Amino acid sequence: MKKLMLFMFIIVLLVGTVSAVGSSFEFDNVKNYDKETQTIEIRNSILGIPFFQLDKIAEYTLLRNTYTCLINCEAEGITTLYMNGSLFQNMRFENRKGEDRNVDVQIYLIKNISQVIWNEVYSDSSNKTLISNKSKIITYEQEVQYNFEELSTGTYKWKIKGTKDIYESIDWIGRSIGGIELVDWAWWDALPGNFQAFTTAGTDNFTVPTGVISVNVLIVGGGAGGGRCLGGGGGAGGIVFNESYSVTAETNVSVTIGSGGGGSIADASPGTSGTNSTFNILNASGGGGGGSISDTPGIDGGSGGGGSRFAAAGGVGIAGQGFAGGVGGSNSGGGGGGNQEIGQIGVVDVGGDGGAGNATVWGLSVLNLSCGGGAGGNSGATGDGGCASAGDGRNLAAGTHAENNSGSGGGGGGCSGGNFNGGAGGSGLVVVRWNLSVPTITVFSPTNTTFTTSTIFFNASIEDTVDEFIVNYNGTNITSFTINTTLEVEDGNHQLLIYANGSSTPNWGLNDTIFFTVDTAPVINVF
Numbered sequence: 400m401k402k403l404m405l406f407m408f409i410i411v412l413l414v415g416t417v418s419a420v421g422s423s424f425e426f427d428n429v430k431n432y433d434k435e436t437q438t439i440e441i442r443n444s445i446l447g448i449p450f451f452q453l454d455k456i457a458e459y460t461l462l463r464n465t466y467t468c469l470i471n472c473e474a475e476g477i478t479t480l481y482m483n484g485s486l487f488q489n490m491r492f493e494n495r496k497g498e499d500r501n502v503d504v505q506i507y508l509i510k511n512i513s514q515v516i517w518n519e520v521y522s523d524s525s526n527k528t529l530i531s532n533k534s535k536i537i538t539y540e541q542e543v544q545y546n547f548e549e550l551s552t553g554t555y556k557w558k559i560k561g562t563k564d565i566y567e568s569i570d571w572i573g574r575s576i577g578g579i580e581l582v583d584w585a586w587w588d589a590l591p592g593n594f595q596a597f598t599t600a601g602t603d604n605f606t607v608p609t610g611v612i613s614v615n616v617l618i619v620g621g622g623a624g625g626g627r628c629l630g631g632g633g634g635a636g637g638i639v640f641n642e643s644y645s646v647t648a649e650t651n652v653s654v655t656i657g658s659g660g661g662g663s664i665a666d667a668s669p670g671t672s673g674t675n676s677t678f679n680i681l682n683a684s685g686g687g688g689g690g691s692i693s694d695t696p697g698i699d700g701g702s703g704g705g706g707s708r709f710a711a712a713g714g715v716g717i718a719g720q721g722f723a724g725g726v727g728g729s730n731s732g733g734g735g736g737g738n739q740e741i742g743q744i745g746v747v748d749v750g751g752d753g754g755a756g757n758a759t760v761w762g763l764s765v766l767n768l769s770c771g772g773g774a775g776g777n778s779g780a781t782g783d784g785g786c787a788s789a790g791d792g793r794n795l796a797a798g799t800h801a802e803n804n805s806g807s808g809g810g811g812g813g814c815s816g817g818n819f820n821g822g823a824g825g826s827g828l829v830v831v832r833w834n835l836s837v838p839t840i841t842v843f844s845p846t847n848t849t850f851t852t853s854t855i856f857f858n859a860s861i862e863d864t865v866d867e868f869i870v871n872y873n874g875t876n877i878t879s880f881t882i883n884t885t886l887e888v889e890d891g892n893h894q895l896l897i898y899a900n901g902s903s904t905p906n907w908g909l910n911d912t913i914f915f916t917v918d919t920a921p922v923i924n925v926f
Contacts, residue, residue: 418566428456428577431586432892434847434914437461439584441577447575456481457576458841464585465683470596470807471588471768474559474571475509478554484576487547490559493570497876502569504561539809563587565596565830569759582874590832596809597829600658604651605678605831611648615832616641616681619808620826621657621673623686623735625772626813627647629708630663631727631755631774632735632742633670634686635808637701637720641681654829662811662821663691669707670811672700676827686824687714687724688814689735689772697724702736703775705751705813713742725751725774731754734772735810742771750774753810772810772822840897842913849916855888859897888917 438460443453444614457603463475474733477498478486492502542558563569568588573581592615597603600621609616620636634658645653662672673685687700690707696714697704702721703714716736725733728745736742737754745751811822844858859882869875873893882897895913 410820417833428579430579430581432914434448437584439575439581441575441579443577447925448501454481458482459575459581459609461585464587466586467588467590468563469590470562471585472561472563472566472569474585474587475557477554477556479554480550480576482576483549483551485547485549486545486555486557487573487575488578488679489547489574491572491574492561493572495568497822497871500563500567500569502561502563502571504559504571506545506669507555507558507560509709510541510543510556511538513538514540545703549740561587564881565594567591567853589874592832595654595831597654598826600656600674600826603654603656605654606648606802607648607652608833609648611833612646613643613833614646616644616678616831617828617830618676618678618681618683619657619769619828620683620685621659621827622769622772622808622810623672623688623698623704624660624670624823625693625735625769625775625821626670626689626691626697626705626707626732627663627666627668627821628692629727629730629732629750629775630670630691630813630821631689631697631705631707631713631724631732631745632750632774632813633662633821634672634697634700634702634704634714634716634724634735634742635661635721635737635754635756635769635810635843636673636676636686636772636808636824637684637810637828638738638757638769639683639720640682643682644678655830657685657808657827659684659824659826660685660688660811662823663688664820666691667693667695669695669698670704670813670821670824672698672704673810673824673827674809676829678829678831682825684717684720685717685807685827686721686735686771686810689724689732689774689810689821690727690819694727697733697735697742701808702738702754702769702771702810703742703747704810705733705735705742705753705771707732707813708745715743721769722754722771724771725754727774731815732774735776735811735813737771738769738808742774745774750813751777756809768828770807770810772812772824775821806834830835842895842897845915847914849918850888853887853889853919854885855915856885857895858883861897869897890917890919892916 403523414899418751431440440456461476466709481890492500495636550846616638625633653676657674657676660673663670668686672688676683684701687698689704696712700717701713703724705724706713706727708727711727716722722736724736724743725744731745731750734742734751738756738757743751753773756770807828809825811824842859
């Protein structure tokens, strides 16, 4: 009873103190995480104590994340700001050992854009009477780069695009408004297995490790350049995927990485086709160039290039590697073919979208891989280079060309009306994978629940001979932690993640993060 009275006295004292000092009282912020909805709530709190939470200042919801990705990774979400401030104050990156890593990343705000692509007004000139007024409006999403500037209160949709090393697992950590780091919210993990990636155009060798007799191989040809002045989009490089290719240990296998084709710089010439990528005798063909303003068809290739304006035909793709380019339209080009679908046909003044690229490799969601370039139209926009879903014929300003937007094997964008060149295609890619096993980790205790005692038993098992294991407890790596032990844990919300390095491979295994709460406060029943 004395403890209960003391606890109630402290509450009264704190409330009285806040009332006395008013707005000058010093607040800290706290984070509440709902795993089911992937939502993080940031609130003011007295002295940073979760029990004394006050006003909500922001809410972050994760809509999509590439939890396992090869090289190119993305996350997308919605944030509501209840006060003016930065969407993210900064961004940093850690690997599984808690070491800081450098990751090439861009943050974008996603905005809905409406554009009038044609407008017709009919009137009677004799009596100046308006007869009709017709227009066509297209609406699309546009990504606007965000540079940590301050925003007004409101709701914002955002996207994060990152490029990591193929071997690494990365925790992208944004510092929210209020200074709270969003740790262990969404990882970009590496796929299990050993990898070697070849990304620089030219020739190289893969040295087969000792004991390896079979490998997985992904080969992507170079993407093609787009056409000039109402030209077609460049075709994507072809894809060859072999899940069991026989090799001889301790020998060299020849590798060629195809180069991306340049965008057209002359009216009479189509975009340059990409060159082939190879792994020994396996061959992925380069994409076909997009047609230019002189009504030239797209070129055949791994995926075909889009035709230029006035119904010029698209190039043909190679069966099993890609698809055909789209047919040109009236004052617009057709989209370049992609690995998954044909390029879209150009319509009046609006270029066709590029064909979508490969959706999965080794069961992963893959971005920027073998997509066709979008075509240029006469509506004041230039086709984008190959991208995750397809090249877009409407999403860049007139006169720009998407040389840096093409991704691995992606086709370059065809240019819109005006004296401009097409975009260049992206270079090819070869990825070799072997030794696929990883340790299996099972956490028995704690579970995702609320405990009314502060004495918590931590218990887990790891199936493998382990060289190293690390416990990440509340966002901090503890290398000296014992995975079968009893600890005294303070009240509040906690999280536990264990990952281990198997001796048979250099790959990290991990469990799903455990979220648990300790609440030992007495229950007060009022009768």
